Amino acid sequence: MTKYQCLACTYVYDPAKGDPENGVPPGTPFEEVPDDWVCPECGVPKNMFEALE
Amino acid sequence: MSAAGPRENDNPPEEATVRSSAASSFEAVKVTDQVYWVGAIDWGVRDFHGYATDRGSTYNAYLILADKITLIDTVKAPFAGELLSRIASVVDPAKVDYVISNHAEMDHSGALREVLEALNPEKVFASAMGVKALEEHFHLDGHVTGVADGETLSLGSAGLTFVEARMLHWPDSMMTYLAEERLLFSNDAFGMHLASSERFDDELQQWLLEEEAARYFANILLPFSPLIAKLLEKVAGLGIDIDMIATSHGPIWRKGGDRIASLYATWASGERGDTAVVVFDTMWQSTAKMARAIGEGLTAGGARVKLMPLRAAHRSDVAVELLDAGALLVGSPTLNNNMFPTVADVLTYVKGLRPRGLIGAAFGSYGWGGQAVGQIEDILRDMKVDLAADGLKTKYVPDAAALRECRDLGVKIAGKLKGMVKV
Numbered sequence: 001m002t003k004y005q006c007l008a009c010t011y012v013y014d015p016a017k018g019d020p021e022n023g024v025p026p027g028t029p030f031e032e033v034p035d036d037w038v039c040p041e042c043g044v045p046k047n048m049f050e051a052l053e
Numbered sequence: 054m055s056a057a058g059p060r061e062n063d064n065p066p067e068e069a070t071v072r073s074s075a076a077s078s079f080e081a082v083k084v085t086d087q088v089y090w091v092g093a094i095d096w097g098v099r100d101f102h103g104y105a106t107d108r109g110s111t112y113n114a115y116l117i118l119a120d121k122i123t124l125i126d127t128v129k130a131p132f133a134g135e136l137l138s139r140i141a142s143v144v145d146p147a148k149v150d151y152v153i154s155n156h157a158e159m160d161h162s163g164a165l166r167e168v169l170e171a172l173n174p175e176k177v178f179a180s181a182m183g184v185k186a187l188e189e190h191f192h193l194d195g196h197v198t199g200v201a202d203g204e205t206l207s208l209g210s211a212g213l214t215f216v217e218a219r220m221l222h223w224p225d226s227m228m229t230y231l232a233e234e235r236l237l238f239s240n241d242a243f244g245m246h247l248a249s250s251e252r253f254d255d256e257l258q259q260w261l262l263e264e265e266a267a268r269y270f271a272n273i274l275l276p277f278s279p280l281i282a283k284l285l286e287k288v289a290g291l292g293i294d295i296d297m298i299a300t301s302h303g304p305i306w307r308k309g310g311d312r313i314a315s316l317y318a319t320w321a322s323g324e325r326g327d328t329a330v331v332v333f334d335t336m337w338q339s340t341a342k343m344a345r346a347i348g349e350g351l352t353a354g355g356a357r358v359k360l361m362p363l364r365a366a367h368r369s370d371v372a373v374e375l376l377d378a379g380a381l382l383v384g385s386p387t388l389n390n391n392m393f394p395t396v397a398d399v400l401t402y403v404k405g406l407r408p409r410g411l412i413g414a415a416f417g418s419y420g421w422g423g424q425a426v427g428q429i430e431d432i433l434r435d436m437k438v439d440l441a442a443d444g445l446k447t448k449y450v451p452d453a454a455a456l457r458e459c460r461d462l463g464v465k466i467a468g469k470l471k472g473m474v475k476v
Contacts, residue, residue, distance in 0.1 A: 048280065
């Protein structure tokens with residue numbers, strides 16, 4: 001599964017790990033992360049993330 | 054700029070608050086019928102967390118004289134007296150109803166505690182992230198009310214709209230729009246570090262405004278360039294009419310709001326030109342000789358060149374060049390198996406600014422270990438700089454052949470730059 005990186009602060013969303021503290025279980029692909037989820041480091045919305053090759 | 058760096062402030066403000074009879078009085082400056090500037094001018098600040106501010110700065114705060122008298126932001130802590138004095142020149146400070154914190158950083162929130170004691174406002178507002186940030190700075194025990202993106206606040210005779218600007222440049226950052234005056238309180242966005250008695254852009258020279266605005270963008274906002282385009286779109290999409298932009302540093306954009314927004318779009322686009330920046334330090338002039346030969350090669354190859362010896366140039370000067378330079382070349386001797394400390398300083402700083410789309414190379418003279426060039430290349434690769442030529446190392450003093458290689462490196466980079474630049 002593709003990792004996604006925050007354009008604002010470089011935090012990397014790893015689908016294998018998810019973001020359980022904020023209600024996203026491990027194994028959740030980025031596309032399925034809720035639309036109102038924000039970067040846990042800096043607070044910017046999903047549209048500020050880009051796929052990491 | 055000496056190698057030791059500037060002292061933080063050579064002209065600290067007076068300690069007395071407005072309540073002391075020894076305090077001098079400060080006047081508010083009228084912006085519109087109901088808005089006054091009540092901030093502070095910091096003539097002596099020369100270092101802003103690593104950014105050299107040779108022209109000082111201002112901490113802009115504003116008073117809105119609506120039914121609910123509202124203060125937008127405060128100032129850096131030592132200037133609380135100046136702020137309270139300017140407020141008092143217009144209205145009894147105890148009559149202020151609301152305080153809006155657009156940004157939790159302490160150049161704007163530093164005086165908050167003192168201001169809250171003097172004003173005892175009904176409410177303090179900040180973004181959701183701002184509520185958390187203020188708590189983690191000042192431990193105010195829940196006295197701040199969070200506002201959402203797009204939320205409105207009635208001031209009775211006027212209304213405010215809050216526009217979040219997360220990571221421009223902090224998570225808590227937001228802007229506030231006053232529809233009745235078509236005034237956008239943009240906080241750090243569109244600002245600059247410039248101390249002046251003039252409060253409005255049309256009172257100052259265009260070249261000065263552009264120079265300091267570019268310097269501010271390069272040193273503070275560059276990493277967040279992708280967010281700038283989105284913010285400009287978001288503001289355009291709100292369909293609001295903006296007559297003036299009241300920033301938190303520097304003059305108010307009374308006439309030039311469109312111009313600065315357009316400059317921001319250009320700088321945020323990351324479009325690069327044909328300038329090569331050669332940043333270096335030297336122990337015995339050998340790396341400097343290499344730098345000058347590379348410079349000659351770049352010029353011969355048709356590029357524009359800026360050599361930046363680090364005993365003369367500051368890290369924040371390098372940042373400004375990286376706003377639109379096409380190439381970054383970094384030279385360092387090897388000291389005790391590592392790159393020279395001044396070079397490490399600048400690379401750390403510019404790496405954090407995340408300039409995109411650069412080409413570059415590393416070079417340096419060495420005596421035995423020679424690790425500096427490899428270390429520089431590692432950092433340039435982390436920065437996604439395209440290494441357009443192999444790193445160049447010379448033992449001790451470069452001879453004619455070595456200087457020839459340096460010149461050729463410059464020519465090669467200049468050629469690549471020409472290929473990159475749109476005609």
